[in-house]
Amino acid sequence: MTAILQTHRRQLWQHFDIVLLALVSMLVIIGIAMIRSTTFESPELAAYPFVQIRWAIIGLIVLFVMAAVDYRYWRPLARPIYIFVFVWLLAVAVAGIAEFGATRRVLLGSLYIQPSEMAKIGTILWISDFVHHFREKIKEFKWVLISLAYAGIPAGLVLMEPNLSTAIMVMIVWFAIMFAAGLKWQHILIFIVAGIVAIPFLWFVMQDYQRLRIIRFINPSLDPSAEYNVLQSLISIGSGGLFGEGYNHASQVNLRFLKVRHTDFIFASLSAEFGFVGAALLIITLALIIFRILRVARMTDDPFGALICYGVAAMVFYQSFFNLGMNMNLLPVTGLPLPFVSYGGSALVTYMFAIGLVESVALRHKLTDYGS
Secondary structure (H helix, E strand, O other): OHHHHHHHHHHHHOOOOHHHHHHHHHHHHHHHHHHHHHOOOOHHHOOHHHHHHHHHHHHHHHHHHHHHOOHHHHOOOHHHHHHHHHHHHHHHHHHOEEEOOEEEEEEEOOEEEOHHHHHHHHHHHHHHHHHHHOOOOOOOHHHHHHHHHHHHHHHHHHHOOOOHHHHHHHHHHHHHHHHHOOOOHHHHHHHHHHHHHHHHHHHHHOOHHHHHHHHHHHOHHHOHHHHHHHHHHHHHHHHOOOOOOOOOOOHHHHOOOOOOOOOOOHHHHHHHHHHHHHHHHHHHHHHHHHHHHHHHHHHOOOHHHHHHHHHHHHHHHHHHHHHHHHHOOOOOOOOOOOOOOOOOHHHHHHHHHHHHHHHHHHHOOOOOOOOO
16 A cells, blocks of 8 residues: 555656756746845845745745645635635734835744735636636626625735735736636626726725826926936946846946845846846746746646646746836836746745645646545
8 A cells, every 4th residue: 555655656656846946946046146246245235045945946846835735725724814814814914014114924923924926816716616616607797796806805905005016916817817718708808898898997096106106107307316226227228239248247237326125126137247148038938937837727627727737837927927018118017027027025936836836736637636
């Protein structure tokens, strides 16, 4: 019996997507290298590369643990997780810590908890479970609306923090999973019209600084000084030319003209140091990660596993698209970090958790009856 189990485990890990792990690991290593370069000779930021290394190790452990755990075990836990995250989001609204005009974290002992990060992964799990549970009814508009409310309640609480970008991410993940499940084009059209009608309401509930970001993006001449960092980002990207100025030799980065260069604008820093070629390779790597995730979704015969993969792919695409867009002044500044690259422990662990879920699906894509 023991020999059979050992053989089963070996067969299981043969399906581990080593290419996906290699691509993710490459981005994490690039991120650590860029964090070191962008914080070089900044005493107040000197520890950041080492902190990111620790978070990367934790993230790698989380990835392998999530891969080892059968993803189908999460199905019965989806609704308890929903309640758990909902309670934490309420705790932010009631007793959250205000920082920089937003209330996004709560203090538990000596730990700072950011429930909006939980909501990202939670949305993938609970919407995938909902769609899988009601897959025979999901084409009926009533059940589409119920799923929308299911995702919209936590998204609304995230929006109240205010955290517009994460609230939008929750809804994009919902839409991606519903679309993959066969959302009717008539329903999509209804939501497009409803979204256009809801724009004035969304504008009303946005904070003043969020409105100003959009106004300044549309018409920078109203306040040229407010777009300082976006301008520096464009200068940094342009200064890199074809091959860049060299690692730790980019003038815009080293002379600290570019702010938040290790987080929101790390892509501009990389472009300055490695030029168009380096930036293109980074974008290609992100695209390949999304492709590998979608490949796993197509391989599995289990709808729940496939929906998890579609949700993770949507999350990686959305955050990458918006971060790159704001770096190139194609979208308003949102404060979204670049997945796997930007400095930040909670975001890195969240994405490694998500990749671990995808790897769990990959390991078991030929064993859909096992453990059912």
